[in-house]
Amino acid sequence: MATPNELTLYTYFRSSASARVRTVMELHGVKRTDKYVHLLKADQKSAEYTALNPAQTLPLLEIKEADGSVWHLSQCIAIMEWLDETYGPTSPTGYLLPRDARDRAQVRSIVDLVVGDLFPMLTMGTLNKVKERGVDAGEWAQTCSKQYLTGE
Amino acid sequence: MLTPQALEAIVKKTSTAGRYAYGDSVTLADVAIATQMGTVSR
Numbered sequence: 001m002a003t004p005n006e007l008t009l010y011t012y013f014r015s016s017a018s019a020r021v022r023t024v025m026e027l028h029g030v031k032r033t034d035k036y037v038h039l040l041k042a043d044q045k046s047a048e049y050t051a052l053n054p055a056q057t058l059p060l061l062e063i064k065e066a067d068g069s070v071w072h073l074s075q076c077i078a079i080m081e082w083l084d085e086t087y088g089p090t091s092p093t094g095y096l097l098p099r100d101a102r103d104r105a106q107v108r109s110i111v112d113l114v115v116g117d118l119f120p121m122l123t124m125g126t127l128n129k130v131k132e133r134g135v136d137a138g139e140w141a142q143t144c145s146k147q148y149l150t151g152e
Numbered sequence: 153m154l155t156p157q158a159l160e161a162i163v164k165k166t167s168t169a170g171r172y173a174y175g176d177s178v179t180l181a182d183v184a185i186a187t188q189m190g191t192v193s194r
Contacts (some may be wrong), residue, residue, distance in 0.1 A: 020187045027178065081181055096180045107174050110181035114188050122188075150161045 003086060006064040007032040010049070012039050016119065017058040017076040024080045026098060028087040039124065077115060079115040 009025070009032050011018035023034055025043065037043045037058055044056045051076050053060045061073045061082075073079050088095035098104045119146040120126060127137045146152045164170070173181035 016187050018160065020183050023183045024180070027183075045176060069155045080183065084180070093178060096178065098175065098179065103175060107179045110173055111184045114181075114184040119188065 004063045005066050008035055008062040009033070010035050010037050010052070010060040011056060012037050012058055014039060014124065015058045016123075017057075017115075020076045020115070021057070021059045021061065021079050021083070024083050026081060027092040027093045027096065029047075030083065030087050077111060113148065114122060121148075124127075 007020060007025075007030065011017070011022065011034050013019075013036075025032075037049060037073060039058065043049060044053075044058060050056055052062070052072055055074060057074060059074070059076060061079050062070060063073065073082060084096045088097075097107060122141050127141070130133050130140050131137050169176050172178055173185050
């Protein structure tokens with residue numbers, strides 16, 4: 001598989017989903033250009049960004065191929081898995097998804113637990129809505145973490 | 153937000169050496185958990 005010429009990551013420091021992608025890129029030694037989208041200023045809702053990502057979410061990876069064509073990929077798990085498939089073979093870290101099908105499924109299970117089940121309960125948007133309803137956001141977050149990860 | 157106790161519980165369930173979230177090398181599971189741990193400081 002040919003590796004792309006140029007990667008641009010639309011990211012923000014308070015975006016956990018973006019941080020996951022940045023971590024994978026660092027582990028694989030992938031060079032990138034960062035473009036910052038200020039979530040608190042609602043930059044993700046701008047016409048310019050919406051044209052790139054109609055879902056108005058972060059992160060977004062822009063991939064410029066060797067032939068000059070450009071495409072975009074959103075959603076952190078999809079981005080991380082594409083990075084792993086593309087750069088894992090030559091990365092000093094090696095693949096982040098195990099090659100064995102059973103091990104790979106177990107890793108995906110943990111990722112889904114954190115990113116699919118727990119994370120949506122703890123996003124900035126969710127916590128803001130919780131606060132609006134008079135609930136202590138810190139206590140909410142602790143309760144959700146314990147419920148999803150320890151079953152308590 | 154992800155408590156140390158909760159992290160310990162998930163690692164005990166899945167890691168053979170207790171160093172990584174699954175198995176004996178870094179995986180996407182570590183990336184997912186470590187990032188969520190980062191939100192604790194916010």
